[in-house]
């Protein structure tokens with residue numbers, strides 16, 4: 479079977495595909511390399527043969543994970559690499575190697591699924607927006623802090639903003655002005671996220687009118703799906719691009 483990994487700054491997303499490279503068998507989200515190895519070990523049934531992965535972590539961290547995978551499962555590992563051009567898409571960065579590989583794969587996947595202009599919004603540790611024109615030209619994008627970073631900056635850089643996760647979740651029942659700290663912070667950050675999304679939509683409309691597809695991906699995509707009802711929520715968009723960038727012969 480085939481193991482696919484998307485190593486983000488906070489979490490590793492994994493899934494196992496049948497040898498056909500199409501049919502997903504199982505998957506999950508884990509917080510560390512050890513948790514990943516444990517999840518996969520529990521499932522020795524997988525009989526892993528090949529692995530493809532994308533990482534936005536350091537070279538050393540990624541090397542260490544790859545070494546463990548080879549050691550424990552004996553898999554052959556293919557890593558996504560930066561490219562100037564692939565599958566009809568031209569990387570828009572001045573220095574193409576600097577574009578986050580998760581962004582690159584998500585926009586490859588988005589352009590493929592849209593068969594035309596698209597706006598890819600990824601809600602992870604960071605929130606990213608990327609614009610791809612109908613001719614495959616990547617126009618570039620934007621990066622800002624995601625929900626966990628916004629919330630944690632306020633918690634760690636103020637004296638009096640303190641609350642627990644349960645209160646945070648409850649605060650999201652409405653977007654009315656907060657009458658308690660937790661509501662004020664959680665709803666304020668949520669409105670920043672939504673405002674960011676609406677600004678990206680305006681920009682895409684300036685470029686392409688109504689003729690583009692919006693993709694939402696990343697662990698927190700559901701926080702904003704309500705403001706873009708026309709968007710396609712594709713949690714595995716990075717994996718779509720990963721399969722394109724790393725075909726396993």
Ligand SMILES: Nc1ncnc2c1ncn2[C@@H]1O[C@H](COP(=O)(O)OP(=O)(O)O)[C@@H](O)[C@H]1O
Pocket residue numbers: 485486487488489490507508601602603604625626695696697698
């Ligand atoms: N099963 C899950 N485990 C962990 N985080 C999750 C899960 N489902 C949704 N999330 C949300 O996803 C966010 C992380 O998104 P993700 O795309 O995995 O980030 P990154 O790629 O930067 O590691 C977290 O802030 C959390 O709110």
Ligand SMILES: CC(C)(COP(=O)(O)O)[C@@H](O)C(=O)NCCC(=O)O
Pocket residue numbers: 486487488534576577578579580581601602603604605606621
């Ligand atoms: C922007 C990112 C931090 C997003 O990472 P994530 O939130 O998915 O963990 C990552 O794509 C990255 O490290 N990019 C390199 C810088 C750039 O894209 O310009």
Ligand SMILES: [K+]
Pocket residue numbers: 486487580600602696
């Ligand atoms: K990501």
